[in-house]
Amino acid sequence: MRPCILPCKKVRPVAAKGYGPGKLFLRDNLSCAPQNLRMLRHPRPPSSLTRPEKEGRDSLTSGGHAEPVATRADGKLDWSIAMSRAQAGDQDAYRQLLQNITPYLRALAARHIQSADDIEDTVQDVLLTVHSVRNTYDPSRPFGPWLVAIANRRIVDGLRRRGRVGSHESPAGNELETFAASEANLQEEAADACLVREAIDQLPAGQRDAMRMLKLEEMSLQDAADASGMSVAALKVATHRAMKRLREMFQQRGSKS
Amino acid sequence: MTRTSDVIDVLVADATPVRRLRLPATRAACWLLFATAVMLFVGIAHGVRADLALKLHQPAFVIGMVAAMATGILAALGAFIASVPGWSRRWLLLPIPASLVWVVTIGYGCLTNWVTIGPEGMSLGETSKCFATLVLVGMPLSLMMLTMLRHTARLSPRPVIMTGSLAVAAITAVALSVFHPLDATAMILLWNLGVAALYLSLSGRYGQRVLSWVAQR
Numbered sequence: 001m002r003p004c005i006l007p008c009k010k011v012r013p014v015a016a017k018g019y020g021p022g023k024l025f026l027r028d029n030l031s032c033a034p035q036n037l038r039m040l041r042h043p044r045p046p047s048s049l050t051r052p053e054k055e056g057r058d059s060l061t062s063g064g065h066a067e068p069v070a071t072r073a074d075g076k077l078d079w080s081i082a083m084s085r086a087q088a089g090d091q092d093a094y095r096q097l098l099q100n101i102t103p104y105l106r107a108l109a110a111r112h113i114q115s116a117d118d119i120e121d122t123v124q125d126v127l128l129t130v131h132s133v134r135n136t137y138d139p140s141r142p143f144g145p146w147l148v149a150i151a152n153r154r155i156v157d158g159l160r161r162r163g164r165v166g167s168h169e170s171p172a173g174n175e176l177e178t179f180a181a182s183e184a185n186l187q188e189e190a191a192d193a194c195l196v197r198e199a200i201d202q203l204p205a206g207q208r209d210a211m212r213m214l215k216l217e218e219m220s221l222q223d224a225a226d227a228s229g230m231s232v233a234a235l236k237v238a239t240h241r242a243m244k245r246l247r248e249m250f251q252q253r254g255s256k257s
Numbered sequence: 258m259t260r261t262s263d264v265i266d267v268l269v270a271d272a273t274p275v276r277r278l279r280l281p282a283t284r285a286a287c288w289l290l291f292a293t294a295v296m297l298f299v300g301i302a303h304g305v306r307a308d309l310a311l312k313l314h315q316p317a318f319v320i321g322m323v324a325a326m327a328t329g330i331l332a333a334l335g336a337f338i339a340s341v342p343g344w345s346r347r348w349l350l351l352p353i354p355a356s357l358v359w360v361v362t363i364g365y366g367c368l369t370n371w372v373t374i375g376p377e378g379m380s381l382g383e384t385s386k387c388f389a390t391l392v393l394v395g396m397p398l399s400l401m402m403l404t405m406l407r408h409t410a411r412l413s414p415r416p417v418i419m420t421g422s423l424a425v426a427a428i429t430a431v432a433l434s435v436f437h438p439l440d441a442t443a444m445i446l447l448w449n450l451g452v453a454a455l456y457l458s459l460s461g462r463y464g465q466r467v468l469s470w471v472a473q474r
Contacts, residue, residue, distance in 0.1 A: 086272055088274050089273055091269050094269050102265070120261060124264045127261070127264055127265065128264070129412075131271070133342065133411060133412065135276060136277075136278050136341050136408050138280075139277075145343040146343035148343075149342035149412075150412065
């Protein structure tokens with residue numbers, strides 16, 4: 001598959017023609033890109049300083065406190081110079097560069113990807129790739145095409161991956177019921193019963209036996225009194241206390257979750 | 258989900274100085290120099306074929322060899338250039354004219370003589386020796402190429418690695434046509450491009466894992 005963004009051929013005419021109202025967002029984010037590319041494709045880009053000159057500048061900013069790493073005539077960061085500093089280990093320049101290219105990458109990704117999460121994912125993926133192949137950038141060449149080539153690669157890879165995953169999987173929401181018919185939701189009743197049994201197991205022994213015999217096994221008071229050797233009155237009291245305790249336990253659980 | 262600003266923080270913290278790649282032409286020249294050295298050593302160990310002087314007067318042999326050499330040089334150049342992001346992928350087409358000429362001169366000699374069954378029983382044929390030389394010359398070149406192109410693992414490795422394999426195949430073919438009396442080009446192409454295709458289809462199937470062992474972190 002051919003990458004579909006060709007910076008030098010597409011971005012420039014678009015900038016000349018202007019966008020429709022629906023694409024204002026893109027233009028705002030991209031406003032630096034066409035100028036950047038034009039600037040970088042200039043026959044003598046700002047980065048083509050002679051070596052001693054450049055080293056002088058490098059040492060000035062990386063060692064000193066000069067805030068903007070390298071700016072162009074219009075006051076924006078010069079990506080090419082920032083990257084060449086970053087290659088030398090200048091972390092300030094690198095941070096400025098990455099922060100500067102992020103909106104541009106986001107706009108590139110937004111042309112092909114709809115979901116905001118996926119766009120952000122792709123942008124991070126591009127940043128990681130830029131980091132791992134930052135030694136392949138040659139400061140004597142324009143920065144724009146280098147970045148766009150990497151970004152296109154990651155965007156296309158992401159689209160393929162999501163296409164592959166999407167063809168096999170469908171997102172499952174948090175549906176509580178699959179069907180309205182109660183037979184379809186036996187699982188939940190089983191879960192409820194399980195919770196009740198667990199709660200009963202936590203009761204003191206007398207209350208637990210009373211609950212088990214009277215409520216779960218549905219024995220009569222008299223049968224239960226015979227089986228357990230407790231008096232009917234004692235069984236009634238134990239059941240009452242157990243019910244009260246259970247109610248408290250489930251109310252606590254309900255307020256927790 | 259990780260925030261992008263956090264990712265930037267992590268990357269900045271990891272921003273150690275890196276050594277820039279040299280110009281693609283320089284790197285291609287280095288690789289070709291290495292290839293020449295390998296051929297030279299194998300040549301010293303193995304000796305050139307007996308009828309080389311005679312063969313050098315045959316136009317078909319000379320055309321095939323020159324075309325193979327041109328394919329090797331141009332394919333290496335193309336692979337190294339196209340592997341750098343920002344350069345046109347069309348550089349990968351560079352070796353095509355030369356490789357067409359080369360393919361036309363291919364013979365099948367080496368594919369047909371794996372074992373000799375003679376009066377003294379079965380023995381290894383000339384083909385097996387052919388194959389041994391092929392692996393001996395091709396392997397170091399392939400490994401070198403793979404290491405030098407490792408940064409493409411995170412970009413688009415397939416076309417670049419295939420062109421790189423073409424370069425290896427062409428150089429190996431030159432070596433074999435100098436060292437061995439049989440024409441081994443068909444086997445070399447099958448071997449080199451076949452292995453490369455296998456490798457890449459595996460890497461496509463299992464994501465980036467296969468290539469990532471050479472990829473820089």
